[in-house]
Amino acid sequence: MENQTCSPTPACRSCPSANLVKLGEENQNFDYMIALAGNPNTGKSTVFNALTGLRQHTGNWPGKTVTRAEGGFSFDGRQYKIVDLPGTYSLLSASPDEEVARDFILFGHPNVTVIVADATRLERNLNLVLQVLEITDKAVFCVNLIDEARRHGISIDAAKLEERLGIPVILTAARQRKGIHELLQAISDVASGQRVCRPYRLQNEPPELKEAIHHLVEKIERLFPGLPNARWVALRVLEGDKRMISAIQSGELRQLYNIPEIAGAGQTT
């Protein structure tokens, strides 16, 4: 693996960044795992290809990537494994695609989740972003197709968006390989913990739901002190998600976040 990082492969010459080495599919050892989530038809596969140097077919269609694709790259001397999740509009329903994406972001425990969105349809895409931020607080928001947005006269205030969402926001045009270096830098910052995210959490649920969530969150936090996404856990249990229920019963949640066995013994940070 070591010598691979240094050899100037043909792919390297076209890299957007001198210290990016694309490792294609042969990537067994890695330092960080990245999950790539996003709505269908947002250029998610293009971003994936730009990062890994693989050439998945991309088309102007929703739902081109059907199976989960994996790849790898190396940046700043670190090895990354990247998993392209199926494109979904949401993470809350029972469809198989959403289940795969949802379970991977939580139980696959990626170091960073990159959410790709279409800049021309930010509002619709934010729906998914808000849901991902309920699950994980290590996320990077990649607003793709920014070139197209400009052509349509749409401009996006990245700084303000970053402030609202509490995670790094990178504007990219993956087809032109613009912004890929910045995206890599942000991924690396979040993965290494140099940058700590304070993700936006939902506030406006209907009162009866809010109350129910509050009630459960209180109990869940007592059982799993320090769990970063107790609200999400509560929501999933309320929706009857079997995977989540069994994760609570078996204590899988505890292992995922390294929570010590003794319940109620105070907060761990």
Add this chain to the structure above:
Amino acid sequence: MNNQPITAEDILTDAASLRWDLGEKVHESLMESIFKEAASIAGDVVSISEKKKKTWDHSLDWLFTSKLTGFPIMFGLLAGVLWMTISGANVPSSMLAGLLLDTVHPWLKAMAGQIGMPWWLDGLLIDGMYLATAWVVSVMLPPMAIFFPLFTLFEDFGYLPRVAFNMDHLFKKVGAHGRQALTMSMGYGCNAAGVVACRIIDSPRERLIAIITNNFAVCNGRWPTLFLISSIFVGSAVSSPLLGSVVSSAAVLAVMLLGILFTFAVSWLLSNTMLRGEASIYSLELPPYRPPRILQTLYTSLIDRTIYILWRAIVFALPAGAVIWLLCNISVADQSLAEHLIRILNPFGLLIGLNGVILLAYIIAIPANEIVIPTILMLTVLTAGVTGIGEGAGVMFELESEGDTAALLQAGGWTLLTAVNLLLFCLLHNPCSTTIYTIWKETRSVKWTALAALLPVGIGVAVCFFVAQIWRLIAHSF
């Protein structure tokens, strides 16, 4: 804080009772509030300065979907793509054939002779496996390398969803999805690619219908057969050569239209019988138009579709070449296996207005429709006892002139009925093995794969049977 210990069971019992209190609206009200918050954030950070480009998109949409211009543009483009594929592939196809069949093949034979390879090994490897594969490559590669990039350009541009939008009403009537129009068009290039393309149909029932009926789109491996047979039999039934070419083109067109008719009929039948219970949902996003990136498109469509399909075809053609050669060269009781099989199949073949040679050719040429005609010619020489044509048992060939081909086939006992039924059977037979394998990969179901393979051949046999009987009945009474 309350320090009383808590268990997982407590949480779950609480959750269960809360679920009953909240009722089934949780999901909806949650989605509602998420969208509300998303809208408020987006409102804060997005500003739209001018809307010039929007109107451009809109006028394109109007052009592509209006009553007046929608269909003419659509059929014009499809015809254009097909024409470019057929006429554009001629030259590279014959160049490839010249290289692989007329130059490399004799050279390989000479090499084999020099190193003293036994005749059977040389025959099996070079005349069997190599020749079949080379044939498939030279016929298949050029049209696919033209058709798929063109198609992919339209896909990248965003035109194809508009086609699905225009055609949906027709497909809805038979219980199918508008996007089936696209998978069908893809099928004209290659059925295996058409079946893969069915992934874009996101409703389970409609997707299965599109997969099973894709075979009724005549793929480019079958076009040469249609053109050849209709020109030497149907076209020549008319006295003037000019009229003849019109009639033979009309015959090819009729077969294609018949294929469309069968697509609709079988879709209707399936959606009302076997697939009645499958879920069906319809929505279609019309993405904004994007300027296509020509080079990237050429690259990915070559890699993803052309090479991929070609590779699969080669994998299946190699063993088929060996089987063809072996059948013709293993003799039992003074006759080759092929001749025995033809004798067994012949009565049934004649019953449905074909013959044993055609049936055997379709059975052993299952890996690729491209080698059906060469196999038929070779088997005809073998059984009709014609001498001086061809290159020996198990070696496929094609003849330069259509007249010679016609003469050879007539010596094999072919009539106009045989030709007409061959045209029908060319449309209505099992998909090639590459496609069957692809169907299995896409559906992961033996049941649907078997249905997709057997249904067309069943229909084909029935149609040929009835055409033959009616034809003979009419011939009797005159």
Add this chain to the structure above:
Amino acid sequence: MTMHPGILLAIGLGVIAILCILFWPRRGLVNLWRSLHLNTRRTRIEHALKHMFNNEYIQQKTTVKSLSVKLSISQRHTASLLARMESRGLVKKTRDGYGLTEEGNAYALRIVRAHRLWERYLADETGLRGDEWHRYAERLEHSTSPEQVEALADQLGQPLYDPHGAPIPSADGVIGPPMGQPATAFATGDLIVVTRIDKEQEHLYSQIAAEGIVPGMQLRILEMSPQRIRFSSQQNEYVLAPVVASRLMAIPLPAEKTEEICNDTLSSLKIGETGKVVRFSPNCRGAERRRLMDLGIIPGTLIRADLNSPFGDPKAYFVRETSIALRNKLADLIYIEKMKGAA
């Protein structure tokens, strides 16, 4: 060929006719033979348990007569069936009929759970019509193992109600209380929400199902007389005999929901007009409803009719910066409020 083509033609047609007789959907011989085999002793016992369970749920008694009507077998056969069930410890004699033992109740709950989950599945995840769910579930419930039932419940996200509004018993046998009262208990002019349609008497149920009334529907009572009850919903008017309407359970429409009564559907928007989504029809369910929400079509969303296809169906709508084509049949199930002027 020696045989005359006319004879061959006749043989060919004959073969096709025979295949049709054998394999015709539902009425073909193969299907008939199959359904004959379903009517075994065990399925009969299970149907009897279900009937008794439903009666106890609404506090009615089960008699030999009611059971024999339900199973459509003679009273003599019914009596011997009950005797057999009694010897297996599933039922016990009570003062005025038969009741379930604890074991019988648990058994019945399992079957009811399987039945209602299957109905939910058939309604949400398949394309079968409303009148077919019950019929298919009646068959499937007997051949589903407890593990399969749980897997089904997981797949469906542990639903609470079946598509007819009846609560689904939980895996450990807890079942929610009945909701609503018979529609006949309301008065002219009342606004009601259908909560459940009682299926115990199938001929009455099928009349309601044929009218297309489903739980969740908001109805206004236009007329209430001993002869007939007349309701109206957004688009339709329904007339039911009181005996039929008594199978329709409902609650009064909550006050905060009265503004949801509106008459326009998405499909009624003309190109260029804008509307605001108010709610979905209860007939839009399962995967279809999920899809709409995924696309961002939820109550409160502004939506503009954008583009007509050459045949007028589907139409493209502009929702949250995206153009989405929907068929008119689905757009009929989305209630909107028309907005004045273009948004």
